[in-house]
Amino acid sequence: MLVAQLLSRLGFVTHYPGLPNHPDKDVHERIADGYGAVLSFETGDKGLSERIVGATRLWGISVSFGCVNSLISMPCVMSHASIDPATRAARGLPEDLIRLCVGIEDPADLIDDLQHALLEAGAVMFAANDYVRIPTSINRAVEKLAISEPIRGGARPRENREWFVSAPGKVILFGEHAVVHGVTAIAASVDLRCYGLTSPRHDKKLSIHLSDIGNHTHEWDLDDLPWDVVTPIHPGEAHSDQLDQKLMDAISTRALPPASELPSKAHGALVAFLYLYMSLAHGGERPSFHIIIRSTLPVGAGLGSSASYSACVATALLLLHQRVNVPPLPAPTRQAAKDDPGHVHISHQGRRALPPDVADEVNRWAFVAEKVLHGNPSGVDNSVAVFGGALAYTRPGFGKKSGMEPIQGFKSLRFLLVDSKVPRDTKKLVAGVAMKKAEDPEVVGKILDAIQSIGDEARRALADPELSRTSLLSAISALIDENHAHLVSLGVSHPSLETIRATTASQPFGLSTKLTGAGGGGCAVTLVPDEFAESSLQALISALESHKFGTYSTSVGGSGLGILSPYNQDVQNAPVTPPETPDQESGARGGSLCGAFESVSVSSLPKWAEDLGRWLYV
Numbered sequence: 001m002l003v004a005q006l007l008s009r010l011g012f013v014t015h016y017p018g019l020p021n022h023p024d025k026d027v028h029e030r031i032a033d034g035y036g037a038v039l040s041f042e043t044g045d046k047g048l049s050e051r052i053v054g055a056t057r058l059w060g061i062s063v064s065f066g067c068v069n070s071l072i073s074m075p076c077v078m079s080h081a082s083i084d085p086a087t088r089a090a091r092g093l094p095e096d097l098i099r100l101c102v103g104i105e106d107p108a109d110l111i112d113d114l115q116h117a118l119l120e121a122g123a124v125m126f127a128a129n130d131y132v133r134i135p136t137s138i139n140r141a142v143e144k145l146a147i148s149e150p151i152r153g154g155a156r157p158r159e160n161r162e163w164f165v166s167a168p169g170k171v172i173l174f175g176e177h178a179v180v181h182g183v184t185a186i187a188a189s190v191d192l193r194c195y196g197l198t199s200p201r202h203d204k205k206l207s208i209h210l211s212d213i214g215n216h217t218h219e220w221d222l223d224d225l226p227w228d229v230v231t232p233i234h235p236g237e238a239h240s241d242q243l244d245q246k247l248m249d250a251i252s253t254r255a256l257p258p259a260s261e262l263p264s265k266a267h268g269a270l271v272a273f274l275y276l277y278m279s280l281a282h283g284g285e286r287p288s289f290h291i292i293i294r295s296t297l298p299v300g301a302g303l304g305s306s307a308s309y310s311a312c313v314a315t316a317l318l319l320l321h322q323r324v325n326v327p328p329l330p331a332p333t334r335q336a337a338k339d340d341p342g343h344v345h346i347s348h349q350g351r352r353a354l355p356p357d358v359a360d361e362v363n364r365w366a367f368v369a370e371k372v373l374h375g376n377p378s379g380v381d382n383s384v385a386v387f388g389g390a391l392a393y394t395r396p397g398f399g400k401k402s403g404m405e406p407i408q409g410f411k412s413l414r415f416l417l418v419d420s421k422v423p424r425d426t427k428k429l430v431a432g433v434a435m436k437k438a439e440d441p442e443v444v445g446k447i448l449d450a451i452q453s454i455g456d457e458a459r460r461a462l463a464d465p466e467l468s469r470t471s472l473l474s475a476i477s478a479l480i481d482e483n484h485a486h487l488v489s490l491g492v493s494h495p496s497l498e499t500i501r502a503t504t505a506s507q508p509f510g511l512s513t514k515l516t517g518a519g520g521g522g523c524a525v526t527l528v529p530d531e532f533a534e535s536s537l538q539a540l541i542s543a544l545e546s547h548k549f550g551t552y553s554t555s556v557g558g559s560g561l562g563i564l565s566p567y568n569q570d571v572q573n574a575p576v577t578p579p580e581t582p583d584q585e586s587g588a589r590g591g592s593l594c595g596a597f598e599s600v601s602v603s604s605l606p607k608w609a610e611d612l613g614r615w616l617y618v
């Protein structure tokens with residue numbers, strides 16, 4: 001009732017038998033007690049309705065209702081999409097109709113979330129201390145304006161500004177490799193990140209600087225790229241499950257020198273970048289820009305460096321190809337007054353600032369880049385790089401429930417990451433396990449089942465409020481050892497990883513360790529119990545470093561994808577918008593942040609980036 005009253009008061013045509021103006025209120029009251037949990041409303045504009053549905057956080061988007069949590073849908077594009085529009089119209093089903101099912105959450109949270117969504121979508125504004133509806137005609141005019149100037153509140157159109165993006169790496173606690181074959185993996189973001197900075201060029205060239213891959217720089221004339229083989233993928237369309245082999249071949253043979261001349265790490269990164277750039281280009285637009293990539297993650301070490309690179313490239317390209325928008329700057333929830341800037345809407349800050357539709361689109365394209373780099377990725381790494389936090393991930397296509405579920409309780413665990421510094425190739429290791437499975441399906445099938453049980457057990461333990469902290473930590477330790485043993489059987493360990501395990505398990509440390517990520521070298525993850533003294537941790541780090549291993553004490557479960565806010569009022573230090581025509585001579589490297597971004601030390605990079613202004617995170 002409260003939701004219906006809110007919508008009706010705001011002036012939306014609201015259908016709910018509890019409202020006094022409902023035409024069949026009397027009939028309903030004769031045959032039923034109460035008014036039920038389902039209602040619907042019209043906004044007057046299908047696009048606006050889509051934005052509202054996409055902007056809700058607590059209301060889950062769902063085709064069919066019947067759940068304890070609150071759900072939202074647009075029947076005409078979801079449950080009733082298969083009925084042709086004429087029949088829908090004849091039956092009086094408005095195209096802009098939004099249907100809601102109210103669940104058991106706190107009504108105040110539900111109303112707050114709905115108000116935020118209406119505000120974010122541009123359906124209401126905040127004036128005189130209250131939300132008021134923006135007439136649909138104004139909304140349409142604003143939408144038209146947004147097409148020519150998509151970043152409302154920013155200083156310049158998007159192709160003329162610098163975009164600064166970042167995404168975290170990941171640690172897989174349970175289920176690597178097995179996840180490729182349908183097992184659920186448990187993974188979380190780490191606070192080491194990849195950063196990408198784009199600055200505009202005005203010379204019809206495209207260039208990329210890979211700071212971590214031998215400082216490799218590559219430049220292309222946009223007109224020389226093999227456009228003749230590109231099958232355009234229009235905005236809103238999904239990339240097919242398979243890579244376009246013609247485009248892959250054309251990039252390798254015509255846009256890049258033969259692979260032998262290019263280090264393979266750079267080759268993979270460049271192919272992935274160009275593949276996305278060319279696939280995303282549409283409407284004859286070919287933005288000319290320079291992009292610099294820098295990461296605080298070790299590359300090729302099992303911490304998801306490729307996925308965080310893929311997420312940064314996908315985000316930058318989706319922004320520059322005008323396929324995603326940063327949400328408009330919300331109105332202050334309290335009016336600004338003298339000496340009071342007003343209260344900025346909370347959803348513009350922190351983890352919730354980038355809406356799910358932006359995150360989903362970036363994730364889809366980051367997965368495409370991962371396919372270019374890895375062949376057959378499960379999607380867990382890019383999902384963590386985009387969504388952050390800790391999650392249980394099951395790849396689709398194995399006849400069971402797939403997707404992501406957030407995991408609570410992971411953030412409180414302490415880990416030490418140890419880099420064996422032994423290089424390896426994820427693509428080959430994943431292919432090796434697939435070959436083993438093809439040769440011995442029964443044995444590998446049993447290992448996969450055992451790894452699934454380990455992940456299930458870990459999730460149960462993490463979710464069990466009755467379990468003492470000591471029991472939880474000893475359960476996770478035992479499961480870490482067990483999972484590692486299975487990875488050894490799959491043939492993806494390495495002598496260096498066994499040395500790390502032996503060192504961390506030795507007295508006085510007695511800690512459990514497993515390889516993480518693809519293995520074959522790369523990183524191991526060690527669970528550090530709460531009571532483990534700082535002096536012991538330092539002694540362990542010294543012991544590991546004496547073997548020439550690298551160590552990272554990292555926190556897990558932090559933010560996913562981030563975009564530095566393009567709004568002037570959110571920028572604290574430097575102007576993020578570059579000169580109109582940066583460095584006309586070369587067309588490149590003229591942006592205001594480029595020099596500083598390239599020269600700041602790796603250890604200072606996170607703080608430097610954070611201090612530039614407000615980051616909008618998923």
Ligand SMILES: Nc1ncnc2c1ncn2[C@@H]1O[C@H](COP(=O)(O)OP(=O)(O)OP(=O)(O)O)[C@@H](O)[C@H]1O
Nearest residue numbers: 265268269295300301302303304305306426517518
């Ligand atoms: N900072 C970066 N700049 C450019 N390319 C990168 C960067 N980080 C990763 N890559 C690309 O990703 C490849 C590394 O992928 P790989 O999967 O082997 O390592 P990883 O992602 O660190 O490990 P895992 O997949 O086990 O988590 C590199 O060879 C390079 O092509």
Ligand SMILES: C[C@@](O)(CCO)CC(=O)[O-]
Nearest residue numbers: 176177377378379517518
């Ligand atoms: C080895 C693997 O399971 C994790 C790599 O980080 C591969 C994948 O899931 O794509």
